[in-house]
Amino acid sequence: MLDVRFKYGGGYRYYDVPEYIGNAFINASSHGTYFNDFIKDQYDYEKIEG
Structure with a gap:
């Protein structure tokens, strides 16, 4: 599981x-x-608070 927080x-x-994939994302x-x-539209996701 990978949590991603967007600025907006x-x-x-x-x-x-x-x-x-998670490690490469962190180090990109x-x-x-x-x-x-590599992530968008490739994995199931849900919106989380924050």
Whole structure:
């Protein structure tokens, strides 16, 4: 599971994200680009508070 908080728009919890994807996201030079390329529309998610 990977929790992502956006500057404007709250947070989301993504399910069944492999550990290597989460680690690469954390270490990416551009979080937005990595998110769009490898996470967005790839995993089930739900909106979470915050």
